Structure formats: structure tokens, C-alpha cells
Amino acid sequence: MSEAMLRLDAVDKFYGPIDEGVHAVRAVSMTVEKGEIIALLGSSGCGKTSTLRMVAGFEAVSRGRIHLAGREVQSLAPVRRNVAMAFEGYSLYPTVSVRDNIAFALKAARLAEAEVARRVGAVAEMLEITDILDRFPHSISGGQQQRASLARALIRKADLHLLDEPMGQLEPQLRTLLRGRIKHFIKERGLTAILVTHDQTEANALADRIAVMEGGVLQQYASPAEIKERPANLFTGTFVGEPPMNVFPASVAEAGGRLHIDLQGGLDLVYDLADFAAPVRERMLAARDVVIGVRPHAVRRAATGAPATVVANQWLGDQSHIAARFAGGAIVLVEHDRAALAEGAPITVAIRPEDLHLFDAATGQAISHGQALAG
Amino acid sequence: MHATPTIERILRGTAIALVCLFFMFPIAWIMLMSIQTNETILRVPPSVVFAPTFENYQALITGKLETAAGTLEINFMRNLWNSLLLSTSSVALGLVLGVPAAYAFARLKFRGSEDIAFTLLSFRFAPPLLVLLPLTIYFQQLGLANTYGGLIWVYQLIVLPLILWIVRGYFEDIPADIEYAYRIAGHGFWATFRRIALPLAGPGIAAAGLLAFIFAWNNFVFALVLASADKQPVTVGALAFVTASGIQYGQVAAGIVLSIAPTFALALYAQRYLVEGLSLGAVKG
Ligand SMILES: Nc1ncnc2c1ncn2[C@@H]1O[C@H](COP(=O)(O)OP(=O)(O)O)[C@@H](O)[C@H]1O
Numbered sequence: 001m002s003e004a005m006l007r008l009d010a011v012d013k014f015y016g017p018i019d020e021g022v023h024a025v026r027a028v029s030m031t032v033e034k035g036e037i038i039a040l041l042g043s044s045g046c047g048k049t050s051t052l053r054m055v056a057g058f059e060a061v062s063r064g065r066i067h068l069a070g071r072e073v074q075s076l077a078p079v080r081r082n083v084a085m086a087f088e089g090y091s092l093y094p095t096v097s098v099r100d101n102i103a104f105a106l107k108a109a110r111l112a113e114a115e116v117a118r119r120v121g122a123v124a125e126m127l128e129i130t131d132i133l134d135r136f137p138h139s140i141s142g143g144q145q146q147r148a149s150l151a152r153a154l155i156r157k158a159d160l161h162l163l164d165e166p167m168g169q170l171e172p173q174l175r176t177l178l179r180g181r182i183k184h185f186i187k188e189r190g191l192t193a194i195l196v197t198h199d200q201t202e203a204n205a206l207a208d209r210i211a212v213m214e215g216g217v218l219q220q221y222a223s224p225a226e227i228k229e230r231p232a233n234l235f236t237g238t239f240v241g242e243p244p245m246n247v248f249p250a251s252v253a254e255a256g257g258r259l260h261i262d263l264q265g266g267l268d269l270v271y272d273l274a275d276f277a278a279p280v281r282e283r284m285l286a287a288r289d290v291v292i293g294v295r296p297h298a299v300r301r302a303a304t305g306a307p308a309t310v311v312a313n314q315w316l317g318d319q320s321h322i323a324a325r326f327a328g329g330a331i332v333l334v335e336h337d338r339a340a341l342a343e344g345a346p347i348t349v350a351i352r353p354e355d356l357h358l359f360d361a362a363t364g365q366a367i368s369h370g371q372a373l374a375g
Numbered sequence: 376m377h378a379t380p381t382i383e384r385i386l387r388g389t390a391i392a393l394v395c396l397f398f399m400f401p402i403a404w405i406m407l408m409s410i411q412t413n414e415t416i417l418r419v420p421p422s423v424v425f426a427p428t429f430e431n432y433q434a435l436i437t438g439k440l441e442t443a444a445g446t447l448e449i450n451f452m453r454n455l456w457n458s459l460l461l462s463t464s465s466v467a468l469g470l471v472l473g474v475p476a477a478y479a480f481a482r483l484k485f486r487g488s489e490d491i492a493f494t495l496l497s498f499r500f501a502p503p504l505l506v507l508l509p510l511t512i513y514f515q516q517l518g519l520a521n522t523y524g525g526l527i528w529v530y531q532l533i534v535l536p537l538i539l540w541i542v543r544g545y546f547e548d549i550p551a552d553i554e555y556a557y558r559i560a561g562h563g564f565w566a567t568f569r570r571i572a573l574p575l576a577g578p579g580i581a582a583a584g585l586l587a588f589i590f591a592w593n594n595f596v597f598a599l600v601l602a603s604a605d606k607q608p609v610t611v612g613a614l615a616f617v618t619a620s621g622i623q624y625g626q627v628a629a630g631i632v633l634s635i636a637p638t639f640a641l642a643l644y645a646q647r648y649l650v651e652g653l654s655l656g657a658v659k660g
């Protein structure tokens with residue numbers, strides 16, 4: 001059967017009365033296939049946890065439907081949904097040891113003692129918490145509690161694993177190490193997981209697909225590469241990618257057989273008509289008021305191009321971040337070598353047509369990515 | 376640690392001494408009275424020099440009160456036993472009813488739940504006599520007047536609101552996610568209540584129970600109106616010492632010492648719980 005493991009249909013969440021309270025999740029629809037790892041990515045307060053808690057059954061669904069493993073579950077009790085969850089606040093049982101915290105669900109499932117011990121040992125080793133198994137939650141650090149909570153969720157066999165910011169408290173090295181191990185663990189067992197995070201590196205490294213959320217709305221749901229190359233709207237474009245995409249308001253016009261993209265400050269980017277495919281050109285001209293976007297990695301210094309003035313030049317050890325005044329705003333370039341540019345130095349930058357992302361200024365929706373029409 | 380200035384130490388010591396004196400003096404005085412005869416107590420001017428005697432306690436324990444007008448039968452030990460029975464049973468019943476109710480009020484926010492909780496608390500506001508008059512009539516019709524069962528029932532007016540409000544605060548302090556984590560792992564609502572919520576609220580429940588016990592023990596008016604001599608607790612029983620030939624101060628004092636001894640011991644033993652229970656649970660709404 002090709003039924004998705006999880007399907008959300010136009011799910012709404014209001015805290016308080018419907019249509020009056022806080023509208024935390026707005027008509028979110030998405031599916032998760034069996035064996036997939038999904039990252040729910042968004043800034044704080046965008047509705048990630050609310051979405052997860054509706055799937056788990058701790059928050060009522062205000063509107064819409066949730067199907068899990070072929071069953072409609074939005075009115076089922078949490079205990080009957082067969083999901084495992086690692087909570088944002090860890091929520092370990094304070095009265096028992098870390099080991100018992102992790103083993104609780106297995107014991108409830110009446111697994112043999114030896115098997116429980118073996119599985120707890122394995123997951124503890126993976127998460128580097130073997131030496132604190134006999135401690136109590138209040139006597140270990142936040143990062144250790146977080147891993148214990150993650151272990152408690154991962155050790156279970158469930159249709160769906162919900163992991164709410166499972167690595168937020170860990171130091172960077174450990175996070176990088178565990179990222180790989182967790183992915184391996186999940187894939188090896190064929191588990192299906194939704195991972196909430198506000199860290200795009202984590203989302204990119206772990207997830208098969210990323211769901212970008214903002215203001216309770218699902219902005220884009222696609223593979224990491226797709227999100228990077230073809231952001232569906234201005235929000236995703238600027239939210240995903242480090243450093244963020246450069247964006248400038250502009251208007252598009254055709255004059256003298258060439259395509260003019262007029263930026264603020266009298267700056268004019270001129271391209272051959274042939275640089276853009278006909279349908280793309282049509283859409284650009286139809287929209288008129290647009291926002292252009294270009295990734296910092298794609299901005300080049302060139303002999304000919306638009307003028308800019310350097311305001312900062314930082315060498316980060318493996319790349320240079322150069323910020324420059326450009327078109328009434330600022331543009332950031334990333335180069336892989338040290339650049340001998342002092343503050344105030346004039347440069348000329350070139351933006352290739354295939355690196356241009358165009359967004360509708362009114363709606364924020366993407367119009368085109370290089371040669372390709374969006375959507 | 377730095378040394379506290381001497382003057383501050385002296386002031387603090389004096390303040391503590393004054394407070395102790397203020398609170399302990401009546402208790403000490405009563406204890407002294409309880410080992411004197413009526414004559415030495417009523418002596419003018421009063422003096423702390425006297426020959427201690429245990430005849431007051433003896434009279435209470437044997438139940439024979441010697442007065443100028445002859446020997447009087449009293450049943451103080453019976454009163455003491457009644458107090459113990461009534462308070463313990465009331466608290467037990469109060470816990471059985473109140474703890475699940477407190478959990479419901481803490482966890483299941485339903486329409487009107489706040490109002491119901493407040494109504495229950497408001498039982499504590501009404502003057503007991505107001506409730507008692509109609510109750511007396513009903514109790515007589517129902518055959519509950521002068522029964523332990525009836526008294527325990529009425530005692531719930533004292534015990535239940537107290538337990539409900541203190542324990543509710545404790546339940547509200549337990550993060551709901553800890554319970555969710557347990558439930559999602561395959562446990563039902565009741566299993567979660569028993570295995571997670573109850574143990575975590577343990578100190579609060581203990582505090583509420585102790586406090587309720589003390590309040591129940593000190594109750595006077597319910598038993599005075601609703602029970603006859605053989606069911607009455609010590610608070611009412613002490614009235615027997617007001618006899619035709621005068622007030623037996625020595626025995627009253629001994630009676631008081633005996634009747635406050637259990638709650639006093641309990642309070643000392645469970646001080647920590649009580650303070651926690653009152654400051655943590657009760658102030659939360
Ligand atoms: N229990 C609640 N009552 C009222 N508002 C809430 C509650 N939980 C979350 N919210 C609000 O809903 C929005 C989304 O919250 P949340 O799902 O926790 O976001 P995220 O996990 O993405 O940080 C926020 O504006 C938050 O303030």
C-alpha cells in the first residue's frame with residue numbers, strides 16, 4: 001500500500017476559541033512517507049511545537065484532519081496513536097534513574113529484561129550517556145537530560161517519532177557527531193521521524209525533506225537542495241542559506257532590445273533578452289515590481305558590472321565575507337580566498353542571469369529561478 | 376562567611392527571644408497549670424513556686440473528677456479517642472475524595488471548573504453555625520445525628536476545601552509534559568495519575584493531610600451541635616470541667632495539654648512539609 005505514514009489535511013490550531021484565539025498553525029497540509037526524516041524548520045514561535053503536539057495528541061486539532069498509518073487519529077487519545085516523542089522541555093520522570101526513564105516504555109511493552117538492557121545500552125552508547133545511566137534527572141546537565149529524553153523516544157518502536165529540538169542544548173562538536181549517528185540509527189531501523197529545529201545546518205544534514213514554517217503557515221516543503229535552489233517565496237529564500245540571500249526591490253522593463261532591472265539608487269542591471277527564456281521574460285515584465293535575490297556565493301567581483309563600496313571584509317578562516325554598499329542597501333559576497341579589500345574600497349560586482357531569483361514584490365511568491373519559471 | 380556585627384546579633388537574639396516568649400508563654404503556662412491544684416492556681420498573688428502534682432492527669436485518665444461537691448464522672452479519654460477517630464477518618468475520606476478532584480481541577484480545564492473550585496473553597500467562608508442549623512434538622516430526619524458517619528460527613532466541610540486547594544496547586548506545578556511522556560509510552564489516564572502524578576505531588580498531599588487533620592482536630596462547633604457526649608471530641612469534652620462548683624482550672628489545663636499534644640507533636644514532626652505545603656500550594660490559584 002502506498003498510503004503515506006502521516007498526512008495532515010488543512011490543519012488549524014487556535015489556542016483559545018476557534019477564530020478568536022491565537023492562530024498558531026494555519027491550514028497546514030503535508031504528507032510524510034514511511035522511512036522519511038522530515039525537518040520542521042522555522043524561527044521561534046512559528047508553530048512547530050504546536051504542529052507536533054497535535055500529531056502526538058497533546059493539543060486538540062482546531063480544524064482539519066490527521067491520518068497516521070492509515071487511521072484518522074485527530075480524536076484518538078495519545079496512548080492509542082503509537083507515536084514516540086522527545087519533548088522540547090525533556091520531561092524526564094524525576095523520580096527514577098536515567099536508565100529507567102529510557103526503559104519505561106519497553107517495560108510497559110513487557111520486553112524481556114535482557115533485551116531491555118541490551119537496547120538501553122545500545123542507544124545510550126550512541127548518544128554518549130552510558131556513564132550517567134544510573135543518575136537521576138535533577139543531577140545531570142541540560143544537555144544530558146536532553147539526550148536522555150531523546151534516547152527515551154528513539155528506543156521505542158512506533159509508527160512515527162516526533163523529536164522537538166532534540167539537540168538544542170548540545171555543544172557544536174557533539175551535535176555534529178550525534179547528527180550522523182542519529183540519522184544512521186533512524187535509517188537503519190526504517191523509522192519515520194519528524195525533527196523540529198531552528199538550525200538549518202541540522203535540517204540540511206538530517207532531513208530528506210524540509211518543511212519551512214513561518215507565522216503558522218507552511219512556506220515550502222521540499223528537499224534541502226530544492227529549497228536552496230528554488231525557494232518558493234521571499235521568506236524561504238532569505239531564511240534558508242547562510243549568509244542569507246541578498247535581496248533588492250526592483251522594477252523590470254524592456255528597452256532598446258535589452259532587459260533592464262532597475263534597482264534603487266539609480267542602479268540598472270542590464271541583460272540581453274536572450275539571457276532569459278521567453279516565458280520567464282514575460283512573467284518578469286508582467287510583474288513589473290519585483291524583488292531580486294542573489295546568494296552571496298553567487299555574487300562575483302568582475303571587471304565590468306555594477307559599482308559597490310566595501311564596508312566590511314571578514315576572513316572567517318575558510319572564506320571571506322565581504323559586505324558592500326550597493327543599490328541603496330547592502331550586498332554580501334562570499335569568496336574562498338582572502339581578499340585584499342579595505343573599508344571604502346570601490347568594487348564592481350556582476351550577477352549572472354542564471355543566479356538571479358525573482359520574487360513578486362506584492363505577494364512575495366517566487367517568479368523565476370535563473371532560467372526556470374517558479375512553481 | 377563574614378562575622379555578623381555584635382549589635383546585630385544581640386538585636387536578632389532579643390527579637391527571637393521575644394517571639395518565642397510570645398508564642399510559647401501560653402503553652403508553658405498551661406503546662407505549669409496542669410500540674411497544680413486549683414488552690415495553688417488561684418492563689419493571690421500568683422507564684423511559680425508550688426509542689427507539682429499529677430492528680431489532674433490522674434483524674435482525666437481514670438475518669439473520676441473530685442470536686443468540692445463530690446465525685447464527678449467524666450469521660451475525657453473517650454473524648455480523646457473520638458477526636459482521633461473523627462479527625463483521622465475525616466482526613467482519610469477527604470483525601471480519597473479530594474485528591475482525584477484536585478487532579479481533575481488541575482488538569483482538565485472545562486467550562487465552569489474555576490467556578491466549581493471556588494464554590495468548594497467558599498464553604499470555608501460561611502460561618503459554620505449558618506450551615507449547622509438546617510443540617511441539624513436534616514440529620515435528625517436522616518438518622519445521621521449523633522453518628523460518627525454523620526460527623527465525618529460534616530467534617531468534610533473543613534477538610535475537603537483545604538485538601539482540594541493545596542493539592543491542586545501541587546498538581547499544577549507538575550509539568551503536564553511529564554505525564555504526557557508517560558501516557559504516550561502506552562499508559563492510560565489512571566495509570567499516569569497513580570504512577571506519575573501521585574508520587575510527584577506526595578509532599579503536597581502529606582502537607583494538606585496534616586493541615587486538614589489539625590483543622591479537624593480543633594473543630595468545636597460541629598460536634599457540639601451534632602453529637603451527644605459519647606461522640607464528642609476533646610474540644611467539646613473540655614466543657615465538662617466547667618462544673619456546678621466552679622471551673623476546674625487544673626483539669627482544664629491538663630485536658631488542654633493532652634488534647635494539643637497530638638497535633639503539637641504532628642506539627643513538630645512534619646514542620647517542613649507544612650511550611651512547604653502552605654507557602655507553595657496554597658498561594659497558587
Ligand atoms: N498553550 C498555549 N497557549 C497559548 N498560546 C500558545 C500556547 N502554546 C503556544 N502558543 C503560541 O502559539 C505560537 C506557536 O508556538 P509554538 O508552536 O510553541 O512555536 P515553536 O515551537 O515554533 O517555537 C506562539 O505564538 C505561541 O506563543
Ligand SMILES: [Mg+2]
Binds near residue numbers: 045048050088
Ligand atoms: Mg517549539
